[in-house]
Amino acid sequence: MTLIYKILSRAEWASAQAAGRFDGSAVDLADGFIHLSAADQAQETAAKWFSGQADLVLLGVEAEGLGEALKWEASRGGALFPHLYRPLLTHEVVSQRELELDADGVPQLGVLSA
Structure with a gap:
């Protein structure tokens, strides 16, 4: 099993849970796909695209199950x-x-399973 990750706002995740699906954030919708990261990529993604943003959630998804x-x-x-x-x-x-911000x-994603 290979876990891949999605970082999104708590509000986006709450909306997805209510709908039963996540169609994507603004950048995902603009690019035509949902951006995900492998375990060794996720922390850099968090630093590059999500710095300064509170109320974030990290989702883990089994890659093989996505077909x-x-x-x-x-x-x-x-x-x-x-x-x-x-x-x-x-x-x-x-x-x-939920993710915490450092100083x-x-x-901060911590240790992720690959």
Whole structure:
């Protein structure tokens, strides 16, 4: 099992839970897919895109369960990132936790399972 991760606001996650699906944040909708990160990419993603943002949630999703809609594509620095080309169904989320910011305002993910 390979876990991949999505960082989103608590409000976005609450809306997704009510709907049973997460269609994507503004950047996801603009790009046409849901941006996800592998375990070794998630902390850098948090620092680059979410610094200074409170009320964040980290979702863990089993990559193999997403089927052919999950594509690993070159992104930051040529690294392959997981992109989901369909909504993320809330029942596909296997873990969730709220994130704390460090003294510099960077969300801290801690140790993630790969």
